[in-house]
Structure formats: structure tokens, C-alpha cells
Amino acid sequence: MSPAACDGLGASPLRLASALTQPRRGALNWIEAGGRSVVYTHQGRNAIALFCRMAGLRPGDQVLAPAYNCGAEIDPFVKAGARVVLYDVDRRLEIDVDRIVAALSPATRILYVTHFFGFPQPLGELAAACGKQGVLLMEDCAQALYSVSGDKPAGLAGDAAVFSFVKTLPVPDGGALLADRRFGPPRQPEKQPPAAATGRACLPLVKRWLVNSASSSPLHRLAGSVALRHSRASTAASDGRRRPPMLSSNRYVEARTAWTMSRVARAILAAADGAEVARARRRNFQFLLEALRSVPGFEPALPALPEGVSPMAFPFFGSSRSYWYSQLTAKGILVQGWPGYYPGLDWDACPGACFLKDELLTLPVHQGLTEAHMQYIADAVRAAAKLAPAGSAC
Ligand SMILES: Cc1ncc(COP(=O)(O)O)c(C=O)c1O
Numbered sequence: 001m002s003p004a005a006c007d008g009l010g011a012s013p014l015r016l017a018s019a020l021t022q023p024r025r026g027a028l029n030w031i032e033a034g035g036r037s038v039v040y041t042h043q044g045r046n047a048i049a050l051f052c053r054m055a056g057l058r059p060g061d062q063v064l065a066p067a068y069n070c071g072a073e074i075d076p077f078v079k080a081g082a083r084v085v086l087y088d089v090d091r092r093l094e095i096d097v098d099r100i101v102a103a104l105s106p107a108t109r110i111l112y113v114t115h116f117f118g119f120p121q122p123l124g125e126l127a128a129a130c131g132k133q134g135v136l137l138m139e140d141c142a143q144a145l146y147s148v149s150g151d152k153p154a155g156l157a158g159d160a161a162v163f164s165f166v167k168t169l170p171v172p173d174g175g176a177l178l179a180d181r182r183f184g185p186p187r188q189p190e191k192q193p194p195a196a197a198t199g200r201a202c203l204p205l206v207k208r209w210l211v212n213s214a215s216s217s218p219l220h221r222l223a224g225s226v227a228l229r230h231s232r233a234s235t236a237a238s239d240g241r242r243r244p245p246m247l248s249s250n251r252y253v254e255a256r257t258a259w260t261m262s263r264v265a266r267a268i269l270a271a272a273d274g275a276e277v278a279r280a281r282r283r284n285f286q287f288l289l290e291a292l293r294s295v296p297g298f299e300p301a302l303p304a305l306p307e308g309v310s311p312m313a314f315p316f317f318g319s320s321r322s323y324w325y326s327q328l329t330a331k332g333i334l335v336q337g338w339p340g341y342y343p344g345l346d347w348d349a350c351p352g353a354c355f356l357k358d359e360l361l362t363l364p365v366h367q368g369l370t371e372a373h374m375q376y377i378a379d380a381v382r383a384a385a386k387l388a389p390a391g392s393a394c
Helices: 013-020 044-054 075-079 097-103 124-133 195-212 218-234 254-258 263-271 274-291 321-330 351-359 371-387
Strands: 037-041 062-066 083-087 108-114 136-140 160-164 175-179 298-300 313-318 360-364
Touching: 013 195, 013 263, 037 044, 044 075, 044 160, 044 175, 044 254, 083 097, 097 124, 108 124, 124 136, 274 313, 274 371, 313 321, 321 360, 321 371, 351 360, 360 371
Parallel strands: 062 083, 062 108, 108 136, 136 160
Antiparallel strands: 037 175, 160 175, 298 313, 313 360
């Protein structure tokens, strides 16, 4: 039987309940941290805020950050009083190393680089330039958990790195900061998040589990179709306005910096098999690359899958973003993007990233999806392509 839906990564109530009953173990071994301090946080954005404190970021310090962002990684810098200056990202999600090096100045305190969709950015030259000029290099690995760059896990090339486990694993919360030991012994946030907050964050995981398994029984199908209605309403899509503001849920809330990750999240992270997760994600990404290689009006943004990448999603351009969004979500396929703009930044200077915000969408490739799900997605893309309006995005 073919699947009826392909939502984000979910978790069954049983899996979540059994994670709750796991005894809290000592060190987690999700990464070879290469001698760095590891701090566990409630969310990735809190890890960024912690690093701002550890690094002694002062009001007015400049942070150079990629203009292709969701806002959650920008907000902690702004709230720390930094002056965020954007650099552009092109439609292949590549950064211009020479331009970034030229933009470093005595005012620059942190250069922030994001490994989009798990594809590591080249950091050699940037790390050297930062080292020479006393600029801190911070890697955003929110989407690059289990990706490898060269022979090392992504996140070990700079002075610090931030992770967000919710992007890759079925956890209600959880982030981490990896920081060079020269920033001092880490102060681990100690507070467990309130049970109500963890419970609320578990609900979408259960919903997605129901949606993804919607074909397996009539009960699942019914629950899945109800859940999908909510999912469609909340999935990120531009509402047609020019440069709509970022989602308010992407704001950084300072009070949560005292929270660590929940026990449920910790147990799921401890039990996760990173190599297996990466293998399944690569298999699903490769499936779409091959199945959708020459579909008219549909263009993969990342047309190859280099060794070592654990892909977060499958980014693409369609001839009309709103057409593709509505066609695919109508079939229960999770389609996402970052259409929202952080207010008050110089977006006109970054046309490449604006293009990505306005045009790029993603298909899911997570480890919870089977070959039947991927076939269903590929068929839905081919069907949508047949009726797609002509447009300029690809
Ligand atoms: C690229 C990137 N960096 C950082 C973050 C922050 O992660 P979190 O949502 O765990 O705070 C996000 C997501 O919100 C993200 O997409």
C-alpha cells in the first residue's frame, strides 16, 4: 500500500514514554568533540546566546552572518547587542569566501557560517583569515548533525559550533554548543524544562508519527488526516507579502537559557545511531536526485550528494513557489522553506539569499521515510510538474 503522507520526523508515544523512563546517563557520545567543551541547551539558539556570553561579546560588536537564515540564529546576537551584518549566499547555497574575507574588519567579533542542509561549507581559508584578524569563527551545525567534513565531524573547524537536535532526531527539544576550551569551563544549564513545555513539544512528534504511518491502518488514516489539517496550517509558507517577517516562534527567549535539554531528548540522542541516520537520509536524498533528474520546471538546488553529508532535506526550486507548495502539501508532503525576514537588516545587499527565501522549498528525506514514501514524493513531484505554470525560478 502506498503512503498517504510524508510529514516531518515523528515518534510514537511508546518511544517517547520509554525514553522518559531511561536513567539519566553520563556523557553522551553523539560526536567526537575533539577536546572541546560541550554544553547542552534547551534549543540551539540558547547555545548561541551562551557563546556570546562566553566570548564576552559586547554591545556594538559586529557579527557577520549569512543572509540565508531562519532568524533563530540571528536573534541571540541581536539580543546580545551585536550589530549583525549579513553576507550573501548564492542559489547553490554557496558562500563567497573572498567577499567574506574582504568584509572582515577590526569591528568584526564573530564570523558565523551555516552548513546549509548538512552540506559543509569550505572553512579552511575563512578559519585562517579569522585567526589572523582575531575574529571568532562559529559554525552553525543545526542542520549538519552527523555530517562529516574531510575526516572530521562538521563543527570542529572553528572556535565554536551550535547544534539543534530537533532538525535530525525525533526529540522535543535540545541543542548543544561545542566551544574551544580557552573560553573556560562550560557552565551547563541545570534546569529541566517544565514538564508542560516538554509535553507540548512532544505532541507534534506524535502527530507526525500518525501522519507518516497513515496508510498502515484505518485508525492511523483517520488520525493522520485530522493531524495533517493542522500541519498544513502551520507549515512555513510565504503569504504573498513581499519580505514577510520571520516566524515569532523563531525568536530567542532569554529565560530559557537556564534550561537544559529534556530527559526525553537526552535519552533519544543517547540511543540514536548517527551512522544509520546519515545512511538513511543519504539513501532518500539520492533516490530523489535520481528520480527527479530531468523533471521540467523542477530544479534540485543541490544537484549532487558529496561523501560525508548527512542531508537535512532536499532543497529545490519550482517555477512558482506557491503552486508547488500547495500541490505538494495537498498530498500530505511536508514542504518547507525560510520565507521570513529578520526585521531591520540590510536585505537589499543580499539578492542571492532573498532569492532563496522567496523561491526555495524543501522535500523531506528523514530517516523515518521508506522507499515507498520516497516513491510517493517523486510521483507527486512529477504529477505537479505536468500542470506547473511557466515561471522564472528555474
Ligand atoms: C540554521 C539554523 N540555525 C540555528 C537554529 C536554531 O535552532 P533551535 O531552533 O534549536 O534554536 C535553527 C532553527 O531554528 C536553524 O535553522
